[in-house]
Amino acid sequence: MLPKKQTVHTSTKGKKQPAVASLTKGILISLALLFLGFFILMPLIIVFMEAFQKGIELYFLSLTEPDAVSAIKLTLLTAAISVPLNTLFGVVAAWAIAKFEFKGKNILITLIDIPFAVSPVIAGLVFVLLFGSQGVLGPFLEAYDVKIIFAVPGIVLATIFITFPFVVRELIPIMQEQGSEEEEAALSLGANGWQMFFRVTFPNIKWGLLYGVILCNARAMGEFGAVSVVSGHIRGLTNTLPLHVEILYNEYNFTAAFAVASLLALLALVTLVIKSFVEWRTRKAHC
């Protein structure tokens, strides 16, 4: 073991570090970087390399062909419905959990985590069992000619289910930490419920909320398992981007598959940039 005096000095900048400590540090950092490079950075680079392998022209052609465009549209539509809904539910549920005491609160918190705990394929299957033609509500839906499974509504439902916890999970700790004093102060000053929410609660949670929304959106656009079960893979109709990538890949159309995949990778990169910006803002807001 190192003498105490020396270990104290290792933390001070500019002082010479003991050889053992600096060696350990070097090994650990290079191990982490190597791992990261091999498992994360390399695949990402390969996606883009493969996508552009046969030239930019073909790249854009694979993104603009009708099936790809319809997959992009469906993905955007799914996200446009599920993200706002989950944002709304998320705020309501987080509010209820953080600011009120009620019976069954722990059960509610556990229920919120189910989409994280359950395999997405199972989640998809549940919807098939519920709304499919052999399902519990199947005959009823058929009688009114409503199609959910193997159609757009099923995809949206499955996505909402999968992405539900992101916003709530992000908001609960923030709201609990802030307590209710500021809200009570607003009420005592004569604010009504809406004024209290938009002038006091919302400004306090906005960065956390945005963080949750970004993660929710990334997952909504990228979800594969649950959507794959309920979609039916009908080209040009019920294919989202991840499903489209799979189909192209299975047809050995690698360039097109990677071109579409590069879109998702790009989405991930943009998400990360916004995420780190939000994290930076949140840290600033807390100082």
Place this chain on the structure above:
Amino acid sequence: MSISINHVSKTFNGFQALNDIDLQIPSGDFVALLGPSGSGKTTLLRLIAGLEHPNEGTIHFNDLDFTDKTVKERNIGFVFQHYALFKHMTIYENIAFGLKVKPRKLRLSKVEIQKKVHELLELVQLKEVADRYPAQLSGGQRQRIALARALAIEPDVLLLDEPFGALDAKVRQELRLWLRELHEKMNITTVFVTHDQEEALEMADTIVVMDNGKIEQIGTPEQVYQQPTNAFVYSFLGRVNEFRGDALERNGLEDDAIGYLRPHEVVLNKKAFPNSYPVKVNHVHKVGAAVRIELKRLDTDHLIEAEMSAEKFRETGPFQKGELLYANFNRMVIFQGETARSAPFAEKIITNVN
């Protein structure tokens, strides 16, 4: 505005926070709710504010039943222990909040709001901080802004929850005087919660001593200090030496009898005198106008605190650490009965303990 609280009880998840509270607060009074933590004083304040609602009983403002009215309808000013300033707003915006959320018909014009906020900033002597954020102010400044914000809506009742609890001793002292002055100037019915008996004695016109969800005594500072109705009030207001068990020589007293003696009522002498007990000086604190002496009884090993003026200390003493002295506890007040803690003062026996 006068406040009348009638037979109010409040339970939280089976915990009885308040039990059959009756309290009349005349208009313009300055009331302290004083008690240890868990005595229900903050709950009572929040019930008056409408932040909680009673399970039983009614609350009247000016003889009108306000029990089921919301916070908004009560027109109260509430100052929170941790200020609860809006972090993302400037000080100006914080104070203007109550004026800006009013329905359009009742709202002042922008210019009038501006004028009013500046008047309030002047009142709390913090004109220069208007454009700053709460995080940039000191604790004492934040508390004054919280008060200005509460006063902006011209409340009929001002309610303060441990207003100086989070401040250091010097700032606390300044703010006490300042709040007292402010009350004299504005004459708003004011209720504040505190666990600090000194604060209550110094500021309030009326003190409500609470314990275990009940009111133990209501009175002026002099009344509760000099004529406490029971042992709890006696021991809670001011420093006391407690005598029980073998520390108390019981002549016909019951087993659960408790004796209390204020430190300044311990008589000390270098020589033995009637009814005196030998004690050893453990420590002498000489800072301030009063000298505090820690003593140990040689017969029972109990620790006792005595207090005397610096002048008296010089006359009879001065005593040194380790010195042997004689003390007499003749002015001890003894409470006994089924529950000595709440036995009425009328049963007190002032006795020679020998």
